[in-house]
Amino acid sequence: MDHLDALEAESIFILRESYKKLGKLGMLWSIGKDSTVLLWLAKKAFFGHCPFPFIHVDTKHKIPAMIEYRDKIAKEFNIDLIVHTNEEAIKQGMGPHCGRLNCCKALKTDGLQQVVTKYEFDGLILGIRSDEEGSRSKERVFSERNKDSEWDYTNQAPELWDQFKTDFPKGNHIRVHPILHWNEIDIWTYIQRENIPLIDLYFAKDGERYRSLGCAECTGKIKSNAVTIDQIIEELKVTTTGERAGRAQDQEDSYAMQKLRKDGYM
Amino acid sequence: MENTREVLRIVTVGHVDHGKSTVIGRLLYDTKSLPEGAIDKVKKIAKETGKPFEYAYLLDAFEEEQKQGITIDTTSLQFHTAMRDYVIIDAPGHVEFLKNMITGAASAEAALLIIDAEEGIQEQSKRHGYILSLLGIKQVYVVVNKMDLIDYNEEKFNVIKEQMNDFLANLNVHPLKYIPISAFYGENLTSKSKKLSWYTGETVLEALDLFTQETGLEAKPLRLPIQDVYKFDNRRIIAGRIEAGSLKIGDEILISPSNRTTKVKSIEAFVEKDMVDTLSAGMSVGITLEDEFFNKRGEVISHKKDAPLVSDLFKTNIFWMGKNNFVKGKKYKIKLVTQEVECEIIAFNKVIDATTLGTYENALEAKTNDVAEVTIRTKEKICFDKFSDNQNTGRFVIVDGYDVSGGGIISGLAKPNEIIATSFSKNEVELPINCFDEYYYDIKASEVKRKLAKATQYSIGQDVPCIGSSYDFKENFDVIALNVSLVAKIRGGKLVDITSIGKYSYAPIAIINESGFGINISSKKDLLEYIIDYQKGVNDIFANKWLDFTKYRTIKFTSTIQGILEYEI
Numbered sequence: 001m002d003h004l005d006a007l008e009a010e011s012i013f014i015l016r017e018s019y020k021k022l023g024k025l026g027m028l029w030s031i032g033k034d035s036t037v038l039l040w041l042a043k044k045a046f047f048g049h050c051p052f053p054f055i056h057v058d059t060k061h062k063i064p065a066m067i068e069y070r071d072k073i074a075k076e077f078n079i080d081l082i083v084h085t086n087e088e089a090i091k092q093g094m095g096p097h098c099g100r101l102n103c104c105k106a107l108k109t110d111g112l113q114q115v116v117t118k119y120e121f122d123g124l125i126l127g128i129r130s131d132e133e134g135s136r137s138k139e140r141v142f143s144e145r146n147k148d149s150e151w152d153y154t155n156q157a158p159e160l161w162d163q164f165k166t167d168f169p170k171g172n173h174i175r176v177h178p179i180l181h182w183n184e185i186d187i188w189t190y191i192q193r194e195n196i197p198l199i200d201l202y203f204a205k206d207g208e209r210y211r212s213l214g215c216a217e218c219t220g221k222i223k224s225n226a227v228t229i230d231q232i233i234e235e236l237k238v239t240t241t242g243e244r245a246g247r248a249q250d251q252e253d254s255y256a257m258q259k260l261r262k263d264g265y266m
Numbered sequence: 267m268e269n270t271r272e273v274l275r276i277v278t279v280g281h282v283d284h285g286k287s288t289v290i291g292r293l294l295y296d297t298k299s300l301p302e303g304a305i306d307k308v309k310k311i312a313k314e315t316g317k318p319f320e321y322a323y324l325l326d327a328f329e330e331e332q333k334q335g336i337t338i339d340t341t342s343l344q345f346h347t348a349m350r351d352y353v354i355i356d357a358p359g360h361v362e363f364l365k366n367m368i369t370g371a372a373s374a375e376a377a378l379l380i381i382d383a384e385e386g387i388q389e390q391s392k393r394h395g396y397i398l399s400l401l402g403i404k405q406v407y408v409v410v411n412k413m414d415l416i417d418y419n420e421e422k423f424n425v426i427k428e429q430m431n432d433f434l435a436n437l438n439v440h441p442l443k444y445i446p447i448s449a450f451y452g453e454n455l456t457s458k459s460k461k462l463s464w465y466t467g468e469t470v471l472e473a474l475d476l477f478t479q480e481t482g483l484e485a486k487p488l489r490l491p492i493q494d495v496y497k498f499d500n501r502r503i504i505a506g507r508i509e510a511g512s513l514k515i516g517d518e519i520l521i522s523p524s525n526r527t528t529k530v531k532s533i534e535a536f537v538e539k540d541m542v543d544t545l546s547a548g549m550s551v552g553i554t555l556e557d558e559f560f561n562k563r564g565e566v567i568s569h570k571k572d573a574p575l576v577s578d579l580f581k582t583n584i585f586w587m588g589k590n591n592f593v594k595g596k597k598y599k600i601k602l603v604t605q606e607v608e609c610e611i612i613a614f615n616k617v618i619d620a621t622t623l624g625t626y627e628n629a630l631e632a633k634t635n636d637v638a639e640v641t642i643r644t645k646e647k648i649c650f651d652k653f654s655d656n657q658n659t660g661r662f663v664i665v666d667g668y669d670v671s672g673g674g675i676i677s678g679l680a681k682p683n684e685i686i687a688t689s690f691s692k693n694e695v696e697l698p699i700n701c702f703d704e705y706y707y708d709i710k711a712s713e714v715k716r717k718l719a720k721a722t723q724y725s726i727g728q729d730v731p732c733i734g735s736s737y738d739f740k741e742n743f744d745v746i747a748l749n750v751s752l753v754a755k756i757r758g759g760k761l762v763d764i765t766s767i768g769k770y771s772y773a774p775i776a777i778i779n780e781s782g783f784g785i786n787i788s789s790k791k792d793l794l795e796y797i798i799d800y801q802k803g804v805n806d807i808f809a810n811k812w813l814d815f816t817k818y819r820t821i822k823f824t825s826t827i828q829g830i831l832e833y834e835i
Contacts, residue, residue: 001548003273003351012550013493013507020494020563044536045505047552049498130342134327138339140369154330154338158365158587158670160372163601163663165670181353183344194537242304254311255329 004190007182008041013162014141014178015045015125019052021166022123022174026082026115028266029054031066031073032213033198034127037187038179039077040196042125053080055115055124059107060090061215069199076197082119086111096217100249101256107215109265113149116173125176126266131183133244135258140165141180147171149264184243185236192229203227212244220246272350274479275342277374279367279398281388282359284380285411287337289449290356291321293470296456299345300324321450338363340370349475359390364635365587368397368673376405376477378470379430379441383422384415387429395430396618396637399437400585400675402657405477406434407443409470414448418461443473483547486510487572488519489651489659491603492565496552503534503552504561509603509658511569512546513553520570521561522649527570528557564605566649566659574649574659579680581615584664585637588671592632592664600644601670602662608645609664615639626831630718641680650676690724690745690754692764697752701745701782704736705819708827715827724761732759737819743776746785748800767797776818784817 001009018025027042027050029035042050056070074081086094089106096103116124130137140156142164157165165174179187191198201210208221222241226232244250250257257265278286294300308323311332323332324343331338337358344353357370371377377398381391398406408430416422427444434441446454446462447470453459456471468476488511496503513519517530534552535541545551555561566574586592592611600609616639617629632638653660653675664672690697702719724730732739745754746767753770755763772790779785787793799808824830 001546003271006548009507009548009550016493016505016550044540045550047496047498047501047503047534048536049496051498131344134341137327137341137343153328156339156366156369158369158673160369160663160670160673161658161661163670167599167665167668169668181342254307254314258328 004186004193007179007186008044008190010162010181011038011041011178012045014164014176015042017162017164017166018123018125018142018174018176018178019046021164022176024119024121025052025123025125026055026119026121027052027125028112028127029056029070029079029081030127030213030266031056031062031070031199032127033187033191033202034129034179036073036196036198037182037190038125038127039073039079040194041178043077050077050079052125053082053119055082055084055112057108057111057115058083058085059103059111059215060085061095061103061107061217063201063210063213063216063219065201066199066213073197082115084111084115084118086114096215096248100218101253101260103218104249104260104265105263109149109260109263112266113264116149121173123174123176125178127179128177128266129182129184129187130180131243133242133250133257135261136180139177139180141177142166143175143177144168145173145175145264149173151175151262151264153258153262185233188229188233188236192233202232210246212247214247214249218248220248222246271346272479273353274350274376274474274477275353275355275374276376276378276474276477277355277357277371277403278378278380279357279371279394280359280380281382281385281390281394282336284359284382284385284388284391285449286359286378286380287322287324287326287356288320289378289380289409289411289447289455289470290343290354291324292449292452292455293354294324294343294345295321296452297345297347297471299343336360339366342370347471347475352474357394359394361390361393361635364393364397367394368401368585368587371397371403372401372673374401374403375480377403377407379406379408381408381410381426381430382415383410383412383426383446386426387433391430392433393635395434395439396437397585399434399439400583400637400673402653402661402675404439406439406441407445407470407473408441410444410446411449413446413453413462414451418446418448418453418459420464442476443467445470445473483510483658484512486547486656487574488513488568489574489603489656490551490567491605491649491659492561492563492567493604494563495561501534501554502558503554504567505550505552506567506604507550508545508547510547510656511572512544513551513567514544518570519555519567520573521559522566522568522574523576523647524559524565526557526559528555528559530554531556564648566603566605574651575679576647576649577679578644578647579641580650581639581641581677581680582662582674583637583639583677584632584672584674586632586634586672588634588664588666588669590666590671591634592636592638592666592672594630598671599665600642600648600662601665602648602650603659605648607648609642611640612643613641615641624828629831630716639677640674652676652678688719688721688723690730690761690764692726695752695764696723697745697747697750697754697764697780699745699747699754699780699782701737701739701778701780702731702734703782704734705821706736706824706827706830707821709823709825711827714821715831717831726761726763728761729759730756730761732756736822737782739778739782739818740776743778743818744770744773745778745780746770747780748797749780778818779813782819784814784819786812786814 355370357367489509493506614629617626
């Protein structure tokens with residue numbers, strides 16, 4: 001087994017644990033590379049089946065190509081897809097002009113909380129990775145949230161030997177992070193090895209490409225000529241910029257992500 | 267494609283403020299493993315908080331961590347050398363975050379134990395050393411940091427080396443190297459230091475490449491714990507991760523503890539390329555079996571000739587991280603691979619203060635951050651191996667309520683006759699007692715403590731200790747133990763008889779229960795009422811009505827409780 005085989009086996013083990021141990025389960029799908037890898041891993045874990053719904057929290061500010069791609073893949077992969085928008089906030093005109101962190105909180109955090117409450121999820125599977133940013137580097141694989149989706153990050157449960165937090169009071173839910181220990185290059189190497197279909201926004205056009213996908217107004221492109229996965233991997237090996245450097249909300253405050261994620265952000 | 271590079275996971279452990287995060291931060295900085303802006307961000311934070319620049323902030327991402335200058339939770343970061351990739355895990359050093367330290371260290375294959383050259387060996391240096399031994403991490407370097415504070419002195423370095431070697435040798439941890447450094451000034455971390463010219467060994471970075479990756483799980487006997495059974499379509503797929511060994515189509519297999527045998531019919535996968543002939547350790551797999559028994563999660567598949575141990579009684583070494591103490595007799599849940607079952611501790615053979623190695627034999631509980639040797643009984647039989655034979659199937663966690671509160675490793679099977687409890691016995695009849703335990707009031711802690719009597723079996727005709735330092739039952743008394751429906755009679759200081767409660771008739775002498783509490787019985791009628799009330803249920807109302815703690819007992823004041831509770835090893 002090589003390094004990638006080991007990561008895959010671990011992720012599949014985690015997915016199967018969550019399916020067995022956490023009552024009502026849903027998987028967050030943001031259309032990006034990480035959650036698409038997660039989709040693929042779920043197919044592998046359950047032998048071609050997806051025994052839980054996928055959830056897309058649509059902020060109505062996404063890059064339009066993402067929505068087109070979402071609907072195409074959902075059909076091809078036969079996914080049970082829940083699309084949810086915080087309509088109330090949209091009606092009131094919520095957008096990045098109201099302050100980026102306020103916007104993320106309303107359209108993503110609160111939107112997600114509404115889904116959890118509406119469908120009474122006990123577990124949510126998310127494709128976050130520890131190398132993305134500081135507060136995610138402190139995460140557990142099974143990470144408990146209270147009924148308001150809050151994360152008590154100063155008092156996290158111990159997690160050892162793949163024995164996860166599967167006992168918790170009703171009303172709380174567990175965020176499951178099956179690819180927490182993958183890094184950005186692992187993701188790309190795996191996409192190439194498994195030949196996983198991917199949205200073309202990641203590949204360079206006119207000397208630019210997206211390295212991380214999000215809402216149109218808050219996600220910047222990077223200068224790049226990488227049009228193949230090999231070229232992307234080569235680019236990542238020498239880059240000195242962070243993966244989320246193009247995500248404007250991260251730069252708002254030294255602890256922006258910690259603050260957002262404490263309230264239940266993904 | 268370069269996707270086969272080896273990845274090694276290392277953890278830094280040690281006492282608070284000895285520089286674990288600084289070692290990592292500086293290592294990442296010197297090897298240029300940090301993204302652009304990371305250093306600038308830290309400089310900005312240092313300026314905002316008015317504190318000096320700290321490499322540690324690169325890891326201590328939480329606001330609380332940076333403002334207080336401590337590591338609260340574990341982090342991992344990646345860097346690489348020409349030889350391989352590393353995941354380096356930073357673990358907190360404060361005792362109150364021990365559970366986070368264990369979370370970080372449990373996934374590591376090798377460890378750097380960091381010691382401050384000026385402060386020397388401290389409480390957490392020792393406790394973390396102990397935890398490493400329980401986690402089975404054998405590859406350890408001791409890194410003596412802040413050598414600048416002792417003028418890079420070789421003698422002082424050697425003193426720390428000797429002291430630590432003595433301590434760790436007791437735990438069967440044998441550090442492969444002792445490396446003197448100054449992380450803040452970058453001395454001997456990634457390049458040789460002129461200030462440490464007397465030191466001829468490797469730098470930290472060079473030494474990391476000398477750690478070896480553990481292999482050999484594939485060569486061990488097959489262990490495939492069933493994780494789940496799927497029936498999404500016409501196949502009935504047994505899913506699980508192979509913890510050790512390997513498996514082929516057609517193999518004859520044994521399913522434990524149900525003890526059934528069958529053959530592997532097929533190997534299942536979503537994509538064609540994963541449908542291999544042989545499955546081996548580490549893989550998350552799916553198989554179908556020739557005979558479709560009612561298989562369920564928790565059962566373990568092995569080859570017949572190398573089956574796992576199956577028992578409901580075993581000896582373990584545990585570390586306790588729970589908020590509540592770990593107590594004898596309470597029901598907990600044990601999770602061992604995919605098995606989950608109710609369990610209880612039937613003996614604390616030894617509770618060890620991990621920092622002094624002081625031991626308490628025959629204790630009643632283990633406190634937060636204690637380590638202990640305990641005998642566990644599970645409600646049903648489970649499958650396991652000794653930790654020394656197979657790490658993956660020889661370790662477990664204990665869940666108290668909603669929380670994973672302890673972890674442990676199995677040292678072997680326990681035999682029922684090894685568990686000696688204090689009791690009165692007559693032929694085959696046994697009446698377990700706690701009436702000779704002593705009660706103390708610890709003046710310093712303002713707490714009542716109980717010391718268990720040394721485990722002894724008293725048989726008919728034998729003298730019993732009628733008078734202790736906190737009790738006096740006189741020479742003639744009866745012990746009514748309704749939990750086992752027996753009565754023991756003590757006459758002239760000797761055990762003279764044990765009878766069933768049905769044959770017992772009231773006599774006007776001292777009457778106690780099995781714990782040595784006086785029972786308020788002064789007539790035949792009282793006795794009858796006492797039995798009826800007992801059968802209705804034991805609760806506080808029952809106890810306050812019938813039991814009198816002070817009738818034959820007292821609580822002795824003491825200011826030397828440690829000395830009283832502690833036994834010599």
